Amino acid sequence: MKYNIKITKTQNSHLSDVDFDNIPFGRVFSDHMFVAEYRKGKWEDLRIEPFGRFTIHPAAMALHYGQAIFEGMKASKSFEGKPLFFRPEMHARRFNNSARRMCMPEVPEELFLQALDQLVAIDSDWIPPQEGSALYIRPYMFANDEFIGVKPSENYRFIIFTGPVGPYYPKPVSLIAEQEYVRCAVEGGTGEAKVAGNYAASLLPARKANEKGYDQVMWLDANEFRYVQEVGTMNIFFVIDGTVVTPSLNGGILPGITRDSILKIFREKGYKVEERNISIDELMDAFDAGKLQEAFGTGTAAVVAHVSKIAIGDKVMELQPVEKRKLGEMAKKEIDGLRAGKVKDTHGWIVPVKHLELAKA
Ligand SMILES: Cc1ncc(COP(=O)(O)O)c(C=O)c1O
Structure with a gap:
């Protein structure tokens, strides 16, 4: 019509x-x-x-x-x-x-x-x-x-x-796991919707994170404060022992369009990819075992923003320098390349603006 x-x-x-x-x-x-x-x-x-x-x-x-x-x-x-x-x-x-x-x-x-x-x-x-x-x-x-x-x-x-x-040249972001506040973004709440109130509810915890010297909050599930959800205005990915892992969509997380695109790109390139629950204990164990290789946020604004360090309670995990991280960079290049028309669009993701004659009329 x-x-x-x-x-x-x-x-x-x-x-x-x-x-x-x-x-x-x-x-x-x-x-x-x-x-x-x-x-x-x-x-x-x-x-x-x-x-x-x-x-x-x-x-x-x-x-x-x-x-x-x-x-x-x-x-x-x-x-x-x-x-x-x-x-x-x-x-x-x-x-x-x-x-x-x-x-x-x-x-x-x-x-x-x-x-x-x-x-x-x-x-x-x-x-x-x-x-x-x-x-x-x-x-x-x-x-x-x-x-x-x-x-x-x-x-x-x-x-x-x-x-x-x-x-957008994002500098790597530091994250602090939020163990006191939750947003409205809980299962059954409004997390999978992009509603103004979700962002309002995130402001006080975000300010407190800033006061502690961290850029953004890493949200945890509202029931147990145990499972990672997402970050500020980004979904979150980890590379653990060569596998790309991101929290599954459980109703409490915004289904990011960048997240979906990056998951498809990794799968097509043959990487091992898992969408599942990721607990803070798993992250800390992986870090201690030297297996937490990358962490990055994904979203329309930055495409990919690397995570420099993550604090969980008293434990501060400094991740390896960005130069050593391959997968986050690869995903960003691929999406930037698609947007610039330099990478072939095999998915039908790129839609040309049609009625350009309107600009002149
Ligand atoms: C809470 C939240 N999570 C994740 C995202 C990433 O979504 P997208 O990749 O569609 O920009 C955003 C940005 O819209 C967001 O506000």
Whole structure:
């Protein structure tokens, strides 16, 4: 089905103000945004309009009861300058999984993908051409009923905006296992959904980790504080005695699209890969036996971020220098190569931006 999206272009592009060689993350926004309203059981008023502020009612339900979900994805340019998405339909599906969990209406996958394509086509000049840079894309939805009282809202707003981001050169991150707090991300909770509240609940433990000198929290399961879940905004992988191991998806972990891609890449290349429970005792034993060879986080922002050290209680495990780690680097190169159009896409993960004529009209 083809959706009718009304397009109003800005008369006042600020593209020429942007220094693509020096872009602060999360602070620069492209010229346009997509907006749709959910009213009386259907999505309507589909529009692309100049990026800018909008007003909401003080009683807008999302502000009080937290029905708010989002996605984070990227468009990049191939080495030939062609704009590309990476697995956009996976993001659309995950968005709808999040919507179902939060009792919010789904956005038809076709609508999500058409809105995304047209918006990014119009602002395709905002995709930085530099290798490793990208256009970060933020689809989100929030409850917009003007009502006080706990119930699912009847009105929602779905928005997509974008902004260029520079190359991400993550320095290795230090992690501390969290043995006091849990997020809402427990089995049966909201961990496998990308909901705003999960991130709010992570902030205090993250601040305490920073005060102890660590970059990020390594979340453990909420029942026993024993099994590793994920890290900040990344899934986590370990290489133990040559085997790639990552926590299995158990309902408490966000099913990362980078995680899924990297698992497929390792399997295809013939590495031994296991998705299973990983206890902190196993990690400490592997470290003591000299078998904990690598640890890295995976996510859209960094692709792969190596872990420098992990603290579990009083035990601090310093991992081997990044130069000696092969698998994390290999996975990053492969995904960066796909995004730059330099590695052949045998999976259908790379989707070209289609309606580029909209940029000129
Ligand atoms: C909690 C959490 N885990 C994992 C990820 C990695 O997911 P993806 O690879 O889809 O970016 C993210 C980022 O979206 C996240 O916020």
